Amino acid sequence: MTTELPSAVPETHPRTKGDTLPTVAARNSVADDIAESDAGTVVDVASQWQLMRWKFSRHKAAVVSLWIVAFIYFVGAFAEIIAPQDPNRTSGRHQYAPPMAIHFFAEDGSGFAPHVHDYSFETDPRTYRKTFVEDPEKVIPIALFVQGDTYHFWGLFEWNIHLIGPVEPRQPFYLLGTDRLGRDNISRIVHGTRVSMSIGLVGVAVSLVIGLILGGLSGYYGGRVDHAIQRTIEFLRSMPTIPLWMGLAAAIPLTWDPLAVYFMITVLLSLIGWTSLARETRGKVMSLKNEDFVTAARLDGVSEFRIITRQLLPAFMSHIIAVTTLAIPEMILAETALSFLGIGLRAPVVSWGVLLQEAQNVNTVATAPWLILPGVAVVIAVLALNFLGDGLRDAADPYSHN
Known part of the structure; x- marks a missing residue:
């Protein structure tokens, strides 16, 4: 009489005749499915800050x-670089000057040439008040990253590069006009x-x-x-x-x-x-x-x-x-x-x-x-x-x- 020894590892699902052990590819596929299942539960373990971020992203106005x-x-x-000029620079000739308009193409149609027009002055015959008008004959070329008024950037070093301004320094350039002392409003x-x-x-x-x-x-x-x-x-x-x-x-x-x-x-x-x-x-x-x-x-x-x-x-x-x-x-x-x-x-x-x-x-x-x-x-x-x-x-x- 012989006694059948138990196997070292009991099988939950006994194999029938013709069954084979799972291949490496099959085991990898099962592992991938488990990983995908675990990845799908990330919302259940999201931190408070992640939930806040998701909730905030749905608030379009915010x-x-x-x-x-x-x-x-x-x-x-970066105010010193973005401002076209020194905010305290005055100009007695341009008190209460109106905003200048940027023109992107040359007057003769020759191509792309950003510029503004300098002012001319007219006197109202009734009130004798001086008014500013654009003079197309006075063209002031402008560009990005030009040299201008000197400043101390963050108090660390001296520099004179401005984001936008006239090609020739200290020419009139007032995109949002000036105040009573002729200081640039946008600066x-x-x-x-x-x-x-x-x-x-x-x-x-x-x-x-x-x-x-x-x-x-x-x-x-x-x-x-x-x-x-x-x-x-x-x-x-x-x-x-x-x-x-x-x-x-x-x-x-x-x-x-x-x-x-x-x-x-x-x-x-x-x-x-x-x-x-x-x-x-x-x-x-x-x-x-x-x-x-x-x-x-x-x-x-x-x-x-x-x-x-x-x-x-x-x-x-x-x-x-x-x-x-x-x-x-x-x-x-x-x-x-x-x-x-x-x-x-x-x-x-x-x-x-x-x-x-x-x-x-x-x-x-x-x-x-x-x-x-x-x-x-x-x-x-x-x-x-x-x-x-x-x-x-x-x-x-x-x-x-x-």
Whole structure:
């Protein structure tokens, strides 16, 4: 009598007569199918940031606004190169000169030859007011990356290359006209972009630090700490904003350096703008501080500071990013309002608010409407940032169905 020994590896599906072992190609095909099946489940394990990115990409207005905001900050970063000339260069001969039109082809039809026409002057026989008219006989060739006014790029080195301008340096070239001193309007708008947009970033950065610290402490500890911080917030929010800014800005000495004035205006805006962010942070911390992962961190002996900074704040950082983006337009509008009223930034600093001081006179606007173009830049920047903030706010909750 013989005993059949069991096989070393039992077969789940016994082979019948004629069956053969699977070939290498068959095994590879099965492995490929498994890999494809695993790859198809990537959505199930997508991170929070991936879900936010997918949700944000479906918000078309926010995507377009992101490109607009990126372009505006690019212009501000490379203002010296993009601006056709020095924003403070004056010309007594071209006060309130109208915008020049670019002509791409030669007057005689000989081919592509970008140029502008210089001005001639006419006198109104009734009002005796001097007016500018284009003179086709005075052709000023223009080109890309030409030499012009010298500048210190980012304060690092001296250069004189400009993105666009006349081939012969210091010839008239005013695409958006000039102001009362004959200064190029487009160059001043481009340089103002750097100041106005950066003051929004710097101001929000300072407000972000203050708001996260005070809001986190208020929500986590509660009690007297929460009471003191919330009463301070209510006191600041109950005060009229414009009179408060005016009073604080009036305390800045007129003899201060423009850079010091810029720093102080940023600080003043930040001291007022942190209250909303602090309340947002307080509410989020209060809703999360009793969650299981926070309790586990406490039982593990983690310090309270580490719990706040490493456990609670990262849990709603996406929401903080959205709120911060929406706060930047408020900073820009505040700086513009202060500078427009003459109590914010002052010349020779160039910002959109400072430029709009030229448009305070109705008669000036009627005769030189191009002076309100800095206001158009403010509207575009604020709308783009608001749409971007709306998109980020929706993306911060990727599971919503709005």
